[in-house]
Amino acid sequence: MTESIIKPRMLINGELVNPSDGVTFPLYNPATREKVAEVPEATADDTNAAVAAAKAAFPAWSALGPAQRGTYFKTLARLIRENNTDLARLEAISMGRPMSQYIDGGTAADHFDHYAESWSSIQGQTSLHTPGHFALTLRQPYGVVAAIIPWNLPLVFLAGKSAPALITGNTVVVKTSEKAPLAAARLAELIQQAGFPRGVFNVISGHGNPSGATLAAHMDVRVLSFTGSGRTGRLIQEVAARTNLKKVILELGGKSPAIVFGDADIPRAARETARSIQWNSGQVCMASSRVYVQKSVVGPFLDAYKAALEAVQAGDPTDQSVSHGPQADEAQYEAVLRYIEDGKQAAGELVLGGEGKFAEMKGYFIEPTVFVDTPEDARVMCEEIFGPVVSVNTFDTEDEVIAKANATDFGLYASVFTRDLDRAIRLTKALESGYVAVNCSSPTVAPDLPFGGYKLSGQGREGWLHSMDNFLESKSVLIRLEDGGSE
Ligand code: NAD
Numbered sequence: 001m002t003e004s005i006i007k008p009r010m011l012i013n014g015e016l017v018n019p020s021d022g023v024t025f026p027l028y029n030p031a032t033r034e035k036v037a038e039v040p041e042a043t044a045d046d047t048n049a050a051v052a053a054a055k056a057a058f059p060a061w062s063a064l065g066p067a068q069r070g071t072y073f074k075t076l077a078r079l080i081r082e083n084n085t086d087l088a089r090l091e092a093i094s095m096g097r098p099m100s101q102y103i104d105g106g107t108a109a110d111h112f113d114h115y116a117e118s119w120s121s122i123q124g125q126t127s128l129h130t131p132g133h134f135a136l137t138l139r140q141p142y143g144v145v146a147a148i149i150p151w152n153l154p155l156v157f158l159a160g161k162s163a164p165a166l167i168t169g170n171t172v173v174v175k176t177s178e179k180a181p182l183a184a185a186r187l188a189e190l191i192q193q194a195g196f197p198r199g200v201f202n203v204i205s206g207h208g209n210p211s212g213a214t215l216a217a218h219m220d221v222r223v224l225s226f227t228g229s230g231r232t233g234r235l236i237q238e239v240a241a242r243t244n245l246k247k248v249i250l251e252l253g254g255k256s257p258a259i260v261f262g263d264a265d266i267p268r269a270a271r272e273t274a275r276s277i278q279w280n281s282g283q284v285c286m287a288s289s290r291v292y293v294q295k296s297v298v299g300p301f302l303d304a305y306k307a308a309l310e311a312v313q314a315g316d317p318t319d320q321s322v323s324h325g326p327q328a329d330e331a332q333y334e335a336v337l338r339y340i341e342d343g344k345q346a347a348g349e350l351v352l353g354g355e356g357k358f359a360e361m362k363g364y365f366i367e368p369t370v371f372v373d374t375p376e377d378a379r380v381m382c383e384e385i386f387g388p389v390v391s392v393n394t395f396d397t398e399d400e401v402i403a404k405a406n407a408t409d410f411g412l413y414a415s416v417f418t419r420d421l422d423r424a425i426r427l428t429k430a431l432e433s434g435y436v437a438v439n440c441s442s443p444t445v446a447p448d449l450p451f452g453g454y455k456l457s458g459q460g461r462e463g464w465l466h467s468m469d470n471f472l473e474s475k476s477v478l479i480r481l482e483d484g485g486s487e
Helices: 044-063 066-082 084-095 104-121 154-167 182-193 208-217 230-242 266-282 295-310 330-345 398-406 421-430
Strands: 010-012 015-017 024-028 035-040 133-141 144-148 171-175 201-204 221-227 247-251 256-260 288-294 349-352 369-372 389-395 414-417 436-438 472-480
Touching: 010 044, 010 182, 015 182, 035 084, 035 182, 044 133, 044 144, 044 171, 044 201, 044 208, 066 084, 066 104, 066 154, 066 182, 084 104, 084 154, 084 182, 104 154, 104 182, 144 154, 144 208, 154 171, 154 182, 154 201, 154 221, 171 208, 182 201, 208 221, 208 230, 221 230, 230 247, 256 266, 256 398, 266 288, 266 295, 266 389, 266 414, 288 295, 288 398, 295 349, 295 369, 295 389, 330 369, 330 389, 389 398, 398 421, 414 421, 421 436
Parallel strands: 144 171, 144 221, 171 201, 221 247, 256 288, 256 414, 288 389, 369 389, 414 436
Antiparallel strands: 010 015, 010 201, 024 035, 133 472, 349 369
8 A cells, every 4th residue: 555655735826835834744544554645734824825815816706707606616526526536545545534435526526516506596685675765685705714624524524615605706715634635635736727716715734733723813714614623613713703703614523313213124223323333434423423222122223233333344445345444543543442441431331342353453443332321421422432432322212312312512413213203203303403314324414404513513504505605794785765765
């Protein structure tokens, strides 16, 4: 798997550039622990330069018709599809996603294609309800939008934030994650190739400090769309409040419950919930990490669930037969191992994994790990682990399981498995969650529906029918009619 060291660059003001002070940081393949890249660490000056370029590009870009903006999107979507295998490989060697599970390129291209056509739904309102006046609203772009993205699905978030911001006339600075910057850096080359006007679409790389923090504090950034941890989300919100009170959209963590009733299709429930916690090695904000099974069916459920998780193929993520990659880096790996130790101490019964079946492998591989009957107040039940570690607990009654499912600080995605339609509807109403899936689980989502969290899982919503709103101001216009408007 060794290949020559990749030296990605950043896209600032239409140019692919190295950091102004020449400082880069090493990136290691989590499957082999070998160095694969030296990545630019954007300085505060580089970040400011990207924002300045975006600000300078805003008047001309916002003056274009949206259909004209969309022509660049179509070119970019085509280039992404043409380069999908390369993007998948770069993600595999930077954060370990198996190429067999790579969806990011296709999803990103879909976002650009969708928004290229969706501009006609940007509309204001008119009103004659103020006597003597004609009233209307305008929807206008803010100016410079910043997007700060995590490492688990980089291009999905990069495109899901920047496409609606750009089509509505804003200009954009994206900061990628230090853990997975390679596919995004390749995308930056494709953005340049697609011919976007200089400064409209900038992509920088680096750690939270200095580039992320500089964006959060920047007085010329009017909207900041963030996906990542609650800890960073709060920091950004605080900095935004202290500086220019920029609009902040937060997509944060989760501790998603899946509830399996005795009347459910048990093999399906086991298959769906196992995939949910294993896909991307559990590094998914909406993974079903707390599974509640009605006592009458816990035996058959656990048999099918464990069988599904035992069947994973761990190995080189660039091998198409591999379905289970490593954790993204050493820090994630160590954090997940600590949670497994916590789970062992918490009096839950370990029924699968946790004993280091993959310990002999060179990379940061963790086998799917299942605890049963873990106390509800244990750390593994309350905190987001972001790894393939799950607790399966039992329940007797509907009221009991609703209370347990809602007894969390998070509220991103919940699943209910039952054949009883009335019960399914009662549960969807009762669960405190931005998403409720019935007889299916994450990572399945509908792209046109709003996605976002209750409680500590975030604020705001994203989605094809919602994201453009995030990047448009509403201006009310009142026009006095000289004749008093009498009809
Ligand atoms: P993170 O918060 O550590 O990092 C996210 C981004 O913020 C990175 O680009 C990082 O460099 C940047 N950052 C760090 N410190 C910063 C600062 N002080 N100012 C500005 N930017 C800063 O999160 P992560 O580890 O990359 O991602 C995992 C988290 O993301 C999990 O909690 C997961 O649940 C969450 N997530 C949520 C969603 C969602 O849609 N709700 C989707 C995916 C991931």
